Amino acid sequence: MLATSTLAPAPGASGSDLPLITSAAAWRGDQLGKSQEWVYQLSAAEIAELEQLGARFVEDDPDLRTVQASDYPLVACAAAVKLWGQDVDTGRGFNLVRGLRTQLYSDTLSAAIYYILGLHMGDPIRQSELGDLVDHIYATSDKTMDDPTALSSKVRDKLVFHSDSSDVVALMCLRGARQGGASLLVSGAEIYNEIVRRRPDLAPLLFEPFHWDWRRQDHASPANTYTSPIISLVDGVFSMYAGALYIMTAQDYPEVPRLRPEQIEVLKLFDEITYEPGMAIEMDFRPGDIQWLSNYAALHSRTQFWDYPEPQRKRHLLRLWLSRKVGRPIVPGFGKNGVVSGRATPRPGVDDSADGHFRIAEVAVPRLLA
DSSP, X not given: OOSBBXXXXXXXXXXXXXXXXXXXXXXXXXXXXXXXXXXXXXXHXXXXXXHHHHHHHHHHXXXXXXXXXXXXXXXXXXXXXXXXXXXXXXXXXXXXXXXXXXXXXXXXXXXXXHHHHHXXXXXXXXXXXXXXSSEEEOOOOOOOTTSTTOOGGGOOSOOOOXXXXXXXXXXXXXXXXXXXXXXXXXXXXXXXXXXXXXXXXXXXXXXSEEEEEHHHHOXXXXXXXXXXXXXXEETTEEEEOOOHHHHHHGGGSTTSOOOOHHHHHHHHHHHHHHTSTTSEEEEOOOTTOEEEEETTTEEEEEOOEEOOSSGGGSOEEEEEEXXXXXXXXXXXXXXXXXXXXXXXXXXXXXXXXXXXXXXXXXXXXXXXXX
C-alpha cells in the first residue's frame, strides 16, 4: 500500500481534524542516517547483466522516445528493480544504488545503463521544451540562485529544498565534485506532521492551490506559472509538492494573485521546519551511484560545490524524470505533472525535430547552457 494516513480530511476541515502521517515515509534524517538500509549494493551478477545490456543498447542505438523496457529485459536485476520501486512507492521514498563501475565506462555506456534502468522504473518524460529526456547536472556558469536567469542544474550554488516535476526523479553520478555537492533529502510527511503539531490553524492552507514560477524553472516554458497545492491527501494517500522559492518568485508576475499573510506565514514555517537540525539526511554521490526518489515523499537539495578546473573532471550527474503508473490517487493538477509532456510527442505547437536529442550518444553530452 501507498504512504497513508488514518483518514483523509473532509472539505473545510480545521487543522485539529487533520491526521498525522504514520507510514515509513515519515522519517527524520538523524534517525535514518544511523543505518545504511537505504543503500543497495549491486551484486557481481547484476553489474554484469547491466554492462551487457548497456553495451547492446549503445550498439542498437534505439530512439529514446519509443524504446521499451521489454526490449531490454532484466533477469538478474529484476528483483532489485521491484524492491527499489517498493521503497519509492510505499517505503521511505528513496534509495541509493551503488556498485556500477562508471570509471571504466564511456559516458555513453553509463547513460545507456541508466536509461535501461529508468525504463524499468517508469516512463521517461521530457524535462524541457527542447525535448530532453536525460538532463545534466553540470555547472556551466558562476551564477548564484539569487540571479533570476540561473538554472539550478547549471550552477554550483547550493539549492533550496524542492520537488521536481515528475513522479520519480533519478540521479546518476558520473563524476563527483572536487569538494561539496552532497545530496540532502527531507521527508515531506514529517514536515507536514510538524506543522500539524505546532500550528494546526495553518496546516489546512497547504491544501489550497498556489501559483508556481514555471518560467524560472524552464526559460522556454509556454506560460509564466502553473498552479498546485502543496499537499494532496486523497483516499488517505499523502503526497507533497513543495519549494517555496518558486511560489515566492511567482509573485513577480502582475497577473498572479498576492499571497495572503497567513499563506506567507505557513510557507515560512514550512521552510523553518525543513532546515531544522536533524530533519534532513545527507549523502555523498560516488561515481556510479544512482538515487531513486519519489517527488511525492521527499524534498531534495544539494550543498554548494567546487569543481576541478578541467572540463572532463567537473561534477557531472545525469537526471531522469519518470512517470510511474502505480495508481497513486492525487488531486487534479497536482504538482507539475499536469504541464509536462510525455516522451513520445512534444507539446502541441512545439517542434523538436531540429534541437531534440533522442539518441544515447547525444544525450550523454551536456548542453552547454549558461
